[in-house]
Amino acid sequence: MLEPNHVNGTLTKHRILMYTLSTCGWCRRTKALLQELGVAYDYVDVDLQTGGNRELAKEELLKWNPASSFPTIVIDGNECIIGFQEDRLRELASA
Secondary structure (H helix, E strand, C coil): CCCCCEEECCEECCEEEEEEEECCCHHHHHHHHHHHHHHHHEEEEEHHHHHHHHHHHHHHHHHHHCCCCCCCEEEEECEEEECCHHHHHHHHHHC
């Protein structure tokens, strides 16, 4: 079972789960933007997972993003944003 990392924020309207790589610049920018906007979110650094958790993280990622690109941001378990999309993230924070 994956245990995502949690980042607290004042905006908790949406449940946000990001699949990221610890070495990905776009992932770091996405995390920084969400923190700047005060959005609470969870994330899984896929490359830092070990053993079966790494395979589980990859399987979950593939369900949302068959291209396996990063970041992959799952919103409320029913919508997905792929890549760094600043306008969409700002819209999400203000909705």
